[in-house]
Amino acid sequence: MECEVCGKPIVNKRPDSKYCSATCINKAKRMRAKKIELDELDGIEIDSPEILQIASNASTELRTIKREHFETISNLRTEYRDKISDLKELNLQQEFPIQ
Numbered sequence: 001m002e003c004e005v006c007g008k009p010i011v012n013k014r015p016d017s018k019y020c021s022a023t024c025i026n027k028a029k030r031m032r033a034k035k036i037e038l039d040e041l042d043g044i045e046i047d048s049p050e051i052l053q054i055a056s057n058a059s060t061e062l063r064t065i066k067r068e069h070f071e072t073i074s075n076l077r078t079e080y081r082d083k084i085s086d087l088k089e090l091n092l093q094q095e096f097p098i099q
Contacts (some may be wrong), residue, residue, distance in 0.1 A: 001013075001015075001017065003018070003019050003020035003021075003024050004018045004019060004024075004028065005019055005024040005027050005028050005031075006024055008020045037059060
């Protein structure tokens, strides 16, 4: 059996394995995602390198925006999780004072 991505032999894997490593699995996922993107553009004539470059730049920009929003949301979750934890602790201290 050979890896569908890199062509190396698949060793010590299940008999129905398609990929030799996690790297190739991830690369295959990215390739499938790229194919889906291109399929969505099916029917649009892309006959110049400039248009291909613009489409590629737009795709990259969209991924960057998604990444930025993810980081913002993650930072807000961390910030508010700490504040909520502090409020819960304060509330418990008020309800059950230690004497």
